[in-house]
Amino acid sequence: xxxLFGRPRQVIAVEWGDGEVRLSLPARGGRMTxxxxxxxxxxxxxxxxxxxxxxxxxxxxxxxxxxxxxxxHACTFKLLKLxxxxxxxxxxxxxxxxxxxxGLPLTEIELAFYEQPEGVLAVAVRKSFLHTYLSPFVxxxxxxxxxxxxxxxxxxxxxxxTSGSWGILELKxxxxxxxxxxxxxxxxxxxxxxxxxxxxxxxxxxxxxxxxRTLALYHRTFGEPVTQLFLVGNRDxxxxxxxxALPPMDELPLSADGNTVGERVLSAIANAIIANPSIPSxxxxxxxxxxxxxxxxxxxVGALTVLVxxxxxxxxxxxxxxxxxREEVKAEQSLLAQQRRQxxxxxxxxxxxxxxxxxxIWNMAANPRNDPLELLYWVSKALPTSIWVTEFAFLRDGxxxxxxxxxxxxxxxxxxxxxxxxxxxxxxPLFHEVLTNYANARTVADRTLIEFQITGWLRERTxxxxxxxxxx
Amino acid sequence: MKDRxxxxxxxxxxxxxxxxxxxxxxxxxxxxxxxxxxxLREQTSETKKLxxxxxxxxxxxxxxxxxxxKPLSEFDPGRLNAKLMEQIEGALTQSKIKAETIQPLxxxxxxxxxxxxxxxxxxxxxxxxxxxxxxxxxxxxLMRLRSMRPPVLVERLNIxxxxxxxxxxxxxxxxxxxxxxxxxxxxxxAAQTRRPTLRR
Numbered sequence: 001x002x003x004l005f006g007r008p009r010q011v012i013a014v015e016w017g018d019g020e021v022r023l024s025l026p027a028r029g030g031r032m033t034x035x036x037x038x039x040x041x042x043x044x045x046x047x048x049x050x051x052x053x054x055x056x057x058x059x060x061x062x063x064x065x066x067x068x069x070x071x072x073h074a075c076t077f078k079l080l081k082l083x084x085x086x087x088x089x090x091x092x093x094x095x096x097x098x099x100x101x102x103g104l105p106l107t108e109i110e111l112a113f114y115e116q117p118e119g120v121l122a123v124a125v126r127k128s129f130l131h132t133y134l135s136p137f138v139x140x141x142x143x144x145x146x147x148x149x150x151x152x153x154x155x156x157x158x159x160x161x162t163s164g165s166w167g168i169l170e171l172k173x174x175x176x177x178x179x180x181x182x183x184x185x186x187x188x189x190x191x192x193x194x195x196x197x198x199x200x201x202x203x204x205x206x207x208x209x210x211x212x213r214t215l216a217l218y219h220r221t222f223g224e225p226v227t228q229l230f231l232v233g234n235r236d237x238x239x240x241x242x243x244x245a246l247p248p249m250d251e252l253p254l255s256a257d258g259n260t261v262g263e264r265v266l267s268a269i270a271n272a273i274i275a276n277p278s279i280p281s282x283x284x285x286x287x288x289x290x291x292x293x294x295x296x297x298x299x300x301v302g303a304l305t306v307l308v309x310x311x312x313x314x315x316x317x318x319x320x321x322x323x324x325x326r327e328e329v330k331a332e333q334s335l336l337a338q339q340r341r342q343x344x345x346x347x348x349x350x351x352x353x354x355x356x357x358x359x360x361i362w363n364m365a366a367n368p369r370n371d372p373l374e375l376l377y378w379v380s381k382a383l384p385t386s387i388w389v390t391e392f393a394f395l396r397d398g399x400x401x402x403x404x405x406x407x408x409x410x411x412x413x414x415x416x417x418x419x420x421x422x423x424x425x426x427x428x429p430l431f432h433e434v435l436t437n438y439a440n441a442r443t444v445a446d447r448t449l450i451e452f453q454i455t456g457w458l459r460e461r462t463x464x465x466x467x468x469x470x471x472x
Numbered sequence: 473m474k475d476r477x478x479x480x481x482x483x484x485x486x487x488x489x490x491x492x493x494x495x496x497x498x499x500x501x502x503x504x505x506x507x508x509x510x511x512l513r514e515q516t517s518e519t520k521k522l523x524x525x526x527x528x529x530x531x532x533x534x535x536x537x538x539x540x541x542k543p544l545s546e547f548d549p550g551r552l553n554a555k556l557m558e559q560i561e562g563a564l565t566q567s568k569i570k571a572e573t574i575q576p577l578x579x580x581x582x583x584x585x586x587x588x589x590x591x592x593x594x595x596x597x598x599x600x601x602x603x604x605x606x607x608x609x610x611x612x613x614l615m616r617l618r619s620m621r622p623p624v625l626v627e628r629l630n631i632x633x634x635x636x637x638x639x640x641x642x643x644x645x646x647x648x649x650x651x652x653x654x655x656x657x658x659x660x661x662a663a664q665t666r667r668p669t670l671r672r
Contacts, residue, residue: 297477304484311491318498325505332512339519346526350655351533354543357586358536361650365540365623372629373614394629396646 010064013270024266033263050136065145072151073180077194081119098122114280147282153269171233178237386411398458431456543652567613
């Protein structure tokens with residue numbers, strides 16, 4: 001389930017025991033490590049760890065998934081040489097075989113399995129120990145994802161193992177004395193043999209003897225000697241006179257962050273988990289329903305508080321906006337009512353109809369075609385000097401009649417033409433039609449004059465119905 | 473302790489529910505008010521346009537009233553005819569044109585133009601010694617008629633050169649006075665005749 005979300009980006013590694021609690025936390029640009037001494041008596045150290053973690057949790061430093069590192073000497077390791085099987089039955093077979101070979105009842109132990117080319121490495125730890133070791137984390141409901149023996153984590157953290165048989169010797173103890181040791185042996189990346197040795201009051205010399213026996217067992221079983229050992233821990237804990245019997249032993253190079261070896265071990269294991277999340281692990285503890293419910297309650301309280309705050313803020317904001325909008329609506333209604341009153345007053349006066357009727361009168365009065373003075377001006381301007389008008393009639397229907405005398409017929413024709421071409425506005429002729437009603441020659445006192453009558457119809461006054469010629 | 477925790481949870485849940493109900497109610501009111509405000513603003517904008525148009529019409533009306541005279545609330549044709557004749561006679565005299573006859577014609581009320589139409593038939597001769605001066609006098613007369621308020625329209629005009637009793641111009645004209653009237657006048661005359669064009 002934990003792999004559904006892919007590779008974890010941050011892991012907190014924690015280990016406690018031997019009078020210390022060590023942490024390796026993710027930090028900006030690397031890891032931050034810390035070691036806190038435990039001053040309480042051993043039976044109360046779990047509470048002290050819990051209190052210390054609670055302080056860190058309040059500061060928000062413990063939000064990433066947890067990897068609890070178990071002291072390897074508390075575990076039992078056994079390489080089971082079993083044939084490969086399918087998923088569900090394989091796990092069951094492993095468990096049964098592990099219980100048989102380890103001689104421990106399944107009800108009392110937790111098991112973790114690490115598949116290797118030569119078989120399956122079974123790791124067992126007593127449930128009572130695991131319960132005690134995990135209780136500070138379970139009480140705080142911390143998100144434990146991995147429970148890894150430190151030797152397995154260390155083996156996986158070695159990125160470029162030597163090609164032959166080699167091993168890691170992990171020594172654990174407090175400031176005063178060694179408490180336990182674990183030796184992991186294998187070839188290349190293959191882990192073949194892990195032996196956890198509890199000193200139980202024995203000294204370093206005894207430990208060296210145990211290590212020699214383990215190395216001999218490895219040689220006998222796998223047919224090749226261990227050529228290199230890497231040490232993690234205080235070398236001084238081993239008795240010096242027997243060390244020549246062991247293979248060359250160097251410090252395990254740990255390139256991870258940390259001030260002490262223990263801190264660097266935790267950082268290296270955390271990095272190994274980030275690189276390989278499917279690291280063998282004991283099953284994480286089930287969360288206690290009461291704790292789950294308490295956590296849910298806490299989150300509910302937080303969520304409800306946030307909801308209340310957001311709801312109140314939104315409510316206040318919207319209510320104030322509603323109040324403003326109400327005022328705006330009121331103002332708008334008032335403005336609209338005022339405008340409507342004004343419009344009603346104006347509409348009651350019916351200015352539209354009045355203006356329309358007055359415009360008709362004004363258009364009639366202001367139209368230059370209705371003005372005989374304008375007409376006289378334009379006509380007098382257009383007529384040639386060889387004719388003279390004796391009568392001018394301006395009729396209601398737009399007829400303009402000119403009677404008079406001319407010196408020649410051509411003068412009359414000229415007058416008709418100029419009157420036809422007369423324009424008062426650009427492109428708008430004054431007359432719609434101009435015609436000569438008559439042009440009769442008459443001799444008076446030896447002079448021949450042409451008596452004429454010209455009728456023109458003003459362009460915009462003339463209507464077909466009203467066209468008629470005023471006869472003399 | 474546990475009960476207190478549950479009580480706190482229940483209280484918070486109730487307060488959250490109430491606050492969100494309040495928020496939802498405020499949101500609903502907010503939406504309604506916004507829609508109402510939008511509608512009101514549209515109405516105000518429309519009404520404003522109508523008011524502006526009505527004001528423009530009122531201004532135009534006032535301009536036209538200045539040009540054409542204030543519409544009469546009471547129509548007295550006898551008095552108006554007398555006034556028209558008096559004004560025309562004055563204009564003729566000022567233009568040195570001798571009026572021979574000034575005859576009032578039947579008046580009309582035109583409901584479309586909201587005006588009373590008063591007209592007179594004028595016959596006059598120029599008194600100037602020459603035709604040219606007579607024409608000058610005639611021009612002055614026409615200008616005076618044009619500048620009268622309400623304006624006098626020359627509906628028909630006949631100018632004829634005469635030699636008897638002396639050289640001059642005989643002028644025959646039908647002059648019309650369009651006098652704007654109020655609605656009350658129109659209603660009064662419409663009630664009396666029940667015809668669109670009233671004539672006596």
